[in-house]
Amino acid sequence: MKLGGPRLHKFELKADNRPVANTSWQQRIWRAEQLAAKHPFAGEILGFYIHVARFQETLYHQLDRSNHGAAKSSAAEFRSAGVPRAVESASRRLPLQQEDVITNALLVHFPKFLSLVEANAPAPLAQVAHDLCVSNPNSWPNLFSECWTHTDPSTDPEEFLVLAFLQPYAELARVSLPVENSASRLCPFCSRKPALAILRQQGDGGRRSLLCGFCLTEWEFRRIVCPGCGQEDHAKLPVYTAESFPYIRVECCDTCQTYIKSIDLTKNGLAEPMVDELASIPLDLWAQERGYSKLRPNLLGM
Ligand SMILES: [Zn+2]
Ligand SMILES: [Zn+2]
Structure with a gap:
């Protein structure tokens, strides 16, 4: 890669060190x-x-x-x-x-x-x-x-x-379209498989939604269901985390042998799901070495 290093933006920072980003x-x-x-x-x-x-x-x-x-x-x-x-x-x-x-x-x-x-x-x-x-x-x-x-x-x-x-x-x-509630395993707008999952705070726990990597539709989805095949048996849905990314869960399915990464915003409110998913390459290598394939590869085919 011929990378001269991306030019750093001068972001104005808010009190919590997040940028005043307009978009x-x-x-x-x-x-x-x-x-x-x-x-x-x-x-x-x-x-x-x-x-x-x-x-x-x-x-x-x-x-x-x-x-x-x-x-x-x-x-x-x-x-x-x-x-x-x-x-x-x-x-x-x-x-x-x-x-x-x-x-x-x-x-x-x-x-x-x-x-x-x-x-x-x-x-x-x-x-x-x-x-x-x-x-x-x-x-x-x-x-x-x-x-x-x-x-x-x-x-x-x-x-x-x-x-x-x-x-x-x-x-x-x-x-321009309001996203209707959907229990679908596919993006309700463009029918693609989700690129990642997101956990957000709800009451004492977290609720899970899925995110389409193409049109960026986010839709709610039950936590203990495989978005690949619909498997609901807890025992067949192992979840792994790694020390280097404690807020990212690798949610696997032993039935369809797929995995999806779930970004837990209740553990890291600074995460930007699309970006953190991209950055956590070691988790992909780990899952793929164990025979799981990603539900939907990201921009780089990982
Ligand atoms: Zn979509
Ligand atoms: Zn499955």
Whole structure:
């Protein structure tokens, strides 16, 4: 990775040492900087993440400005057919296909994103970005559409990159919709498997929710149920923690042999789930060495 080290933001700090961050991206970037300093083994990945997050934030605002309302109307279409959204969103085409303004905005920004990845990602991902950069731009709208509609977890690094690029668009499309309560194991908006779980304080215990890594929908989910296969038998759902990340639980399932990391905000209120999940690489290595596979890999395919 050709990483010169991410430029540190000058954050204005509040009394509890959290930054006065105006956006969720700035909060995540701040957290990534903190964790990179604390965990050198994750510095490379978090450095790359910071570049991506800055790009995503800029793209989000540009999409929002350049086509005010287009993404919202696309999102509204998700409901109009009267089909349960979990099914409908998985099968429908990428809304941007019908939205020339958004499509053009994405096409304009894609080369810039690929250059950023090529310059800052680990070598294999940088090579994929390079190959995409020199590919025919006429093929890109189809590529976007394929990645949008392919909701199963993928091992294809090209798909990871395209999803990271489309993430701000997915979030923009999603924010106009209130998320209905769902007991689904899949994201109620885009039908993907959750990237991680979050534990928040509720009464004397914690309640668990699941977070989609693509459109960032968060939905409540029962604590003692495998989000991979629905297993409810406590004995088949071992939970592990490690000293280095005492607030992150590795929640495994011995039935479907998957795991998901659960960020316990009752133990660490400073955590930014997406970022802390990315930083805790040793937990992935640990789980994968024991034969568990991750329910949904993150941006780096881990
Ligand atoms: Zn989603
Ligand atoms: Zn399971």
